[in-house]
Amino acid sequence: MEKTGCLVVGGGPAGMMLGLLLARAGVKVTVLEKHADFLRDFRGDTVHPSTVRLIDELGLGEEFRRLPQSRLKSVVLPVPGGPPVTLGDFESLRPPYNYIAMMPQWDFLNFLAAAAAEEPGFTLLMRHTVTGLVRDGGRVRGVHVKRPDGTSVDLLAELVVATDGRHSALRAAAGLALTDFPVPFDTWWFRLPRHPEEAGEIAGLIPALGPGEALVALTRTDYYQIAYLAPKGADARIRAEGVDGFRRRIAALRPDLADRVDAIRALDDLHWLDVRLDRLHSWHINGLLCIGDAAHAMSPAGGVGINLAIQDAVATADLLAPALLRGRVTSADLRKVERRRRPPTVVVQTAQRLMHRTVFGPVMAGKRTKIPGAVLFVARRVPAVRRIMPRLIGFGPRPEHAPGFARRPAARPQPQP
Known part of the structure; x- marks a missing residue:
């Protein structure tokens, strides 16, 4: 049996970011991804200001800005027979974090994988499918894995982190209870x-x-x-x-x-x-932690799912790296991650549920075919809304910064025209 410090199951934004951060802390970390590459279309393509800032803190800003990308600077609502209304102006945020970067997710994931590969403790295993949990004495000790050649192996670790998405196989295997919220x-x-x-x-x-x-x-x-x-x-x-x-x-x-x-x-x-909005009652059991969509599937309303998942990864690395380096992660350590990240998750999901009830629900029921007049009135008459919404979408209710151990020096980013 092979053993590592941390097994991260799922090579999405949260999994790849967590792997990079833990490797920079000196933790031996392995990321398992079931696909042969990251080339899946129509995944979330948004990189939010908090993530762009994080990338700068990691010393990777210059390489990131060389990637093909476009910039979402505002959210504008068309008004039949009248001028469009700006609902959110990202350029009102402080430069250089005053936009959402739009790029294919596979480019972003390849970028993170390349940065993580420079760390000696990082391993990325593609075409490795997790089929179950390895348990011993009431604790998760690792995972059962099917390798590309069809053979199976047990990989052991001090901690398993599930970042395998809204249909998480590890979440199901752990028997973690879930609350579903209606989505229209x-x-x-x-x-x-x-x-x-x-x-x-x-x-x-x-x-x-x-x-x-x-x-x-x-x-x-x-x-x-x-x-x-x-x-639905x-x-x-x-x-x-x-x-x-x-x-x-x-x-x-x-x-x-x-x-x-x-x-x-x-x-x-x-x-x-299949749009889902749900949240685990508890994000962990002994030896296993769920973060990102595996812990809280998000609606596409507001486009904040990737942002929230990456911030989960940052908090996880910050709080658990010391315990992983000691070689002993307790349930109390895992509770610290959940306590830190549950409140912002609840805030964002509550906002999404409100959007479902007031905007999407009436549209799907055929009761509304235009932007609500109240929304247009507020957007026109209350300038603060055009600044508050970008802040909430771009950074979230509790933005995370790169831990000190993960930071690398780089040239200070320049404001963009």
Whole structure:
């Protein structure tokens, strides 16, 4: 049996960040990822200001800014027959952290993996699928793993951290109880081409509402990344309508894109997301900790899931690195992580539940087909809202900083034009 200090199961943003931070602390850490690479489309592509600041604190800002990316600087609501209304202005934040970086998640994960690979205690094992927990004397001691060649092995560790997402296999194996909160919609992601001459700020976000449906388009350099929202449970009905029916839905919501809906060649081009909002009653058992979506699946409302997961990883590394270096992590140590990260999680999820009830729920029920007048009034008349919302989305209610042991010197980032 092989043994390490910490096993991180899941190579998403939380898992890769945790692996990097613990390795910089001198902990021997192994990250297990079941896929052969990070190339999965329509994962969260947002890197929030708190994460950009964290990357600078780690001394990686120069390399990060060289990655292909665009910048979301504001959230603007279109108003039929009138000028658009700015709901949130990220440029009101203090530079250089006054934007959300938009980039393919695989680029971000490869970036983190490359930085972690420079640390002698870091190991990344791709195509390694965790099939269960190794237990001994009431404590999790490691995981059962299926290797790329089909053989199995037990990997042992002082601590196992589950960062394997909203359908966490380790969470289920541990028998951790979960509270589900109602969500009124699911999402279907796809792309449509964008013509070079078309106006629109790169990374701009444009919503459109219809009776019982909605669409959000993110403007990219040469395409639109689009989320179509329909009532939860509608997937079978939508697929029964066929690709022509789906094209008609999109053309009705965005007539300006009707000339290119044929780019949706088949329903297989749609990536369905079963939107969930849930939270574990307890994030840990002896020897196992869940963080990120494994502990609290987030709605895409506000786009804050990645931000929250990475902050979980920072707090986990900060609080547990000393215990891991000593070779003994107790349940009391794991409770410290949960106590630190549960309150901001509750705040964010409460805000998302409010958005579900007041905005998404009425739209999905066919009771609303335009932005609520109260929202437009506040956005127009209360300038502070345009500053508060970016702060909450960009940094969260309890932003985390890089632990001292993980920081590396680098040139101070310059404000961006």
